[in-house]
Amino acid sequence: MKKTYKRGKTKVKKESVAQSLLERIFEYNITEIEPVYDLENGCNNSYPIVESILGSDVKIEPLLEEIAETGVLVKELFDKMVLCPKCDSQYISTRYNCPYCSSFDIEKSSLIEHIKCGYMDVEQNFRKGKKLVCPKCNGVLERADFDYKKAGVWCKCNNCSKNFDIPTPSHFCRKCGVISTFEEINLKNVYSYKVKDATQVGSKSIAFVNTAINNFLTKKGWKVQSPASVKGKSGAQHSFDIVAFKGSKSKKPIVLDIATSTENVVAEQPVVALFAKIFDVSPKKSFLVAIPKLNENGKKMAELYKIQIIEAQDQSKAIESLKESL
Ligand SMILES: [Zn+2]
Ligand SMILES: [Zn+2]
Ligand SMILES: [Zn+2]
Numbered sequence: 446m447k448k449t450y451k452r453g454k455t456k457v458k459k460e461s462v463a464q465s466l467l468e469r470i471f472e473y474n475i476t477e478i479e480p481v482y483d484l485e486n487g488c489n490n491s492y493p494i495v496e497s498i499l500g501s502d503v504k505i506e507p508l509l510e511e512i513a514e515t516g517v518l519v520k521e522l523f524d525k526m527v528l529c530p531k532c533d534s535q536y537i538s539t540r541y542n543c544p545y546c547s548s549f550d551i552e553k554s555s556l557i558e559h560i561k562c563g564y565m566d567v568e569q570n571f572r573k574g575k576k577l578v579c580p581k582c583n584g585v586l587e588r589a590d591f592d593y594k595k596a597g598v599w600c601k602c603n604n605c606s607k608n609f610d611i612p613t614p615s616h617f618c619r620k621c622g623v624i625s626t627f628e629e630i631n632l633k634n635v636y637s638y639k640v641k642d643a644t645q646v647g648s649k650s651i652a653f654v655n656t657a658i659n660n661f662l663t664k665k666g667w668k669v670q671s672p673a674s675v676k677g678k679s680g681a682q683h684s685f686d687i688v689a690f691k692g693s694k695s696k697k698p699i700v701l702d703i704a705t706s707t708e709n710v711v712a713e714q715p716v717v718a719l720f721a722k723i724f725d726v727s728p729k730k731s732f733l734v735a736i737p738k739l740n741e742n743g744k745k746m747a748e749l750y751k752i753q754i755i756e757a758q759d760q761s762k763a764i765e766s767l768k769e770s771l
Contacts, residue, residue, distance in 0.1 A: 522635075534621065560593055565596055655703055678725055686702050699771075702732070702734070711743060735755070
């Protein structure tokens with residue numbers, strides 16, 4: 446049966462960008478990728494740290510999304526960006542308006558209560574030069590929360606002279622001048638991305654080894670897809686960390702899975718998992734890359750299942766061993 450490959454050439458190209466980004470992230474010990482607002486360019490926000498690695502002509506947000514899906518980056522909501530409903534700009538100011546006449550020409554002041562006599566008024570009516578003096582009892586207010594307390598805000602409209610405590614907000618687009626209400630504005634989620642602890646997930650070594658193998662196979666004339674999914678005899682799709690083939694797509698590919706362990710030795714489960722897949726897919730050759738090594742049980746099973754083991758303390762050891770078994 447003809448094997449089908451889910452991912453096309455363009456996808457592979459994009460993934461190699463993702464991989465080189467990952468490599469740099471670990472190389473430079475970047476722990477977090479935070480957005481910076483770009484007021485000039487509509488609703489875009491940028492990730493300068495990524496731009497400095499990849500240049501500015503790569504679409505960074507979808508790339509980060511894709512890496513986040515693999516679990517290496519953890520996406521966190523950083524902000525909700527308010528966008529102008531007319532021009533999509535984020536260069537927007539918030540206006541607090543009079544609820545009676547909608548004017549934004551309002552004065553905001555604090556309400557103060559003189560604790561001793563209970564008199565309450567706006568702050569400016571207590572102001573005598575640098576001091577606060579009670580207009581009712583003439584007592585001097587010195588210590589906050591002792592002589593007096595702030596009892597909230599009080600607004601006065603300079604247009605209609607009415608008083609109120611809670612203004613009505615609106616948004617003013619500094620780019621196109623449109624004024625919009627909460628109902629009209631658009632909200633866009635902005636994310637930051639935390640790099641998952643590399644030692645914990647082994648993603649650092651996986652990313653490095655994956656990239657090294659990818660580059661090696663490509664140089665040797667293989668067409669590489671990573672990750673890739675291959676349809677088996679049963680009709681089920683099976684995913685592998687790396688699938689590579691030479692010549693036409695109907696030829697049998699080689700498949701590789703990469704496994705790592707926090708306990709310094711990979712147990713047999715990935716061997717079993719790989720066997721279940723290759724049983725259905727029947728590739729030309731299959732490899733399990735164990736970082737840094739595979740336990741004895743795993744090795745015995747691999748021999749039985751005809752899975753070639755590549756023990757990779759680092760990238761160059763992995764390549765050396767792959768070269769020998771290809
Ligand atoms: Zn008083
Ligand atoms: Zn008013
Ligand atoms: Zn606008």
